[in-house]
Amino acid sequence: MIKIDTTDGDISVIAPENDRLTAVNSTQFKQEVVAHVDDGHARLVIDLSEVSFVDSAGLGALVGVLKRIGARGDIVVCGLSASVRQMFELTRMNRIFTEYPDRAAAVAALKDTF
């Protein structure tokens, strides 16, 4: 349920294929992203530009990926709609996930960290 773009060196851009990240699909989302991390890809951009709604389970899945990456890499988000950003702010996810307007800005920022 995810699309992975690894054309930018060691940075993976991951986009959910569904327009909602909720309890319905968040477990599968987390499993697929964690599998990618465990394959050695620990610098992630999560592109949420096609996601219109995230519930608490979706947020939990993102936190789970963040914890899995730990100190091995980075995870940032981009493309948040107003409603998704509101959920991030309300639940303070904006304190642990740096947000960029789009994937190009997010990839550029991650490249600058090395």
Added chain:
Amino acid sequence: MQASFDMSAALHHVDAMVQALRAQVEPALGVQQALAFEVAVSEALTNIVVHGYKGTVGGAGILIELSTDGQGAQLTVRDQGRPGPSDLYETGPDLDKIDILEESGRGLALIRHHADTVNYTPSSDGNLLVLTFAAASPDLPGDDTG
């Protein structure tokens, strides 16, 4: 407006039901309050299916009644799942007290935050959850969030 819906107690039915309900209330609540409605109802229906019907297969349907008027919207959910404690929606930390690195446990706090009133009556004969949402004031800014 009054409408009723029957939803099977399965997680994969929740998103479509939530979107259908939001579409019904958005004209009455406005976009911003409709988002609050969507968040709270999504969390509530997910909780009922995940916790109330845990371990059951092909259980009874969940009856959902929705009414709207010029003042706002009321959602009534009747289910036959496992009853929760009567203070289920009154206890637990608020959003700003939940560990930011917790992967679960935000659902009830989100419901309390977004619904104007929450009334829960558990019973072995069926559980009743009533959520109300006031319509957004036309004077309030920020009603254009999509």
